[in-house]
Structures are given as C-alpha cells and as structure tokens.
Amino acid sequence: MARILIVDDAKFMRTLVKDALVPKGHEIVGEAENGNIAVENYKKLKPDLVTMDITMREKDGIEAAEEILQIDPSAKIIMVTALGQENLLTKAIKIGVKDFVVKPFPPERLQKAAEKALS
Numbered sequence: 001m002a003r004i005l006i007v008d009d010a011k012f013m014r015t016l017v018k019d020a021l022v023p024k025g026h027e028i029v030g031e032a033e034n035g036n037i038a039v040e041n042y043k044k045l046k047p048d049l050v051t052m053d054i055t056m057r058e059k060d061g062i063e064a065a066e067e068i069l070q071i072d073p074s075a076k077i078i079m080v081t082a083l084g085q086e087n088l089l090t091k092a093i094k095i096g097v098k099d100f101v102v103k104p105f106p107p108e109r110l111q112k113a114a115e116k117a118l119s
Contacts, residue, residue: 001024001025001026001027002026002027002048002049002114002118003026003029003045003046003047003048003049004021004026004027004028004029004047004050004051004114005029005031005032005038005041005042005047005049005050005051006018006030006031006032006051007032007033007034007050007051007052007053007061008051008052008056008080009033009034009055009056010053011033013053013080013103017080017110019107020105020107020111021051021110021111021114023107024114026049026114029045029047030044030047033056034057034058035056035058035059035061035063035064035067036064038050038064038068039059039064039067039068039071042068042071042072042075043071046072048076048118049114049118050065050068050076050077050078051078051080051101051110052064052065052077052079052080052097053079053081054079054081054088054089054092055081055085061079061092062088062091062092062095065079065097066095069095069096075096076098076117077096077098077117078098078099078117079097079099079100080100080103080110081100081101081102081103083102083103099117100113
C-alpha cells in the first residue's frame with residue numbers, strides 16, 4: 001500500500017482525504033497546509049503519492065506540484081480541487097499531475113484516483 005502526503009489548507013479536508021484512503025490500507029506519512037510545507041515534506045518523506053489542493057496561501061498547489069515534479073519527475077500527484085478551476089487543472093495535467101478529484105467528492109472517487117495514479 002502507498003505512503004501518502006496530504007496537502008490542503010483546510011484541516012477538515014485533510015481529514016476527509018485521510019478517511020477515504022486509510023481504510024484502503026494506505027498510510028498517511030505527512031500533512032501540509034500550504035505549498036511550501038508540501039515541498040519540504042515531499043523532500044523529507046518521499047511519499048508514494050501526494051494529494052494536493054490548488055488554492056492555498058503562500059504557494060498554491062500548481063506551484064508546489066511543479067516544484068515537486070522538478071525534484072522528482074516520477075512523483076505521483078493528484079489535485080483535489082473545488083469546482084470552477086478547470087483552467088488550473090489543464091495546467092496541472094500539462095506539468096505532469098496524474099489525476100484530479102473535484103470537491104466535494106465521494107470517498108470512492110478519491111480511492112479510484114489514487115489507485116490509477118499508483119498503478
């Protein structure tokens with residue numbers, strides 16, 4: 001099973017992501033509430049998968065994903081984002097993000113995205 005880093009500025013969203021992935025046997029190795037912490041945690045923890053919010057203060061999810069993919073081109077990142085950010089999602093896919101999940105999401109949608117990204 002995968003070691004996962006959850007990145008979202010909202011604690012309740014990090015909990016929702018955790019609640020969707022832990023029952024599938026995944027291990028949450030870290031959490032981050034902004035893109036700067038996400039990049040630092042990625043370097044330290046080397047997770048198998050990152051779930052990344054787009055809209056965050058300091059450094060947004062696109063910038064953080066870009067930075068992580070420069071450090072590790074094989075990084076597996078799923079964007080977890082609000083509706084109406086389709087233009088940002090297009091950019092995310094172009095830089096190498098594996099998939100995206102729109103909030104609010106059923107746990108199965110996130111589980112499927114994780115399986116797809118990890119396979």
